[in-house]
Amino acid sequence: MTDTQTLLTRARTHRDSGDQITAARLFAEAAEREPDATSILTDLALAQFHSAALTAAETTARRLVDLAPADAYAHVLLGRTLARQGRHREAVPHLRLATTMTGEWADLLHDSEARAATTA
Known part of the structure; x- marks a missing residue:
């Protein structure tokens, strides 16, 4: 398993247990490693949204829309x-x-x- 995959696994574990703040931090680390990975950015924006980090969620969601303008969920x-x-x-x-x-x-x-x- 790569370092990014390990980060994503840990982030999803925290997200699934309700710890959105830690999940967002780990998804952000993964996004730094793979800044154009829309699946990571989607998970990051959602964790930021659920942890009420709305300015960060907006920034991430705007990046996601820029990268994938045809993605309805973005x-x-x-x-x-x-x-x-x-x-x-x-x-x-x-x-x-x-x-x-x-x-x-x-x-x-x-x-x-x-x-x-x-x-x-």
Whole structure:
């Protein structure tokens, strides 16, 4: 097993046990070793989101969207992160794109659209 694989195994173990902070740290180490690995960046953004490291999650999700613009889940991660920060207007285009691409996540889109409308 490579060092990166070991880091990922440890990170997933921490994530699965609910320790998102340690998981995020380990996923970040793995992402430093493989900065263009979208699967690692997805796991990292999700762990950052769940540990409420929202600025870091946004940065990671934006990188993921840049690397894989056709990845609907990358747009969902970015949209959810922006929405959780109360930035619903910024979240809507990403959630709309993801919903259009897959037919999923309409509930997240409608929630952000409604919240964006109330802050207009």
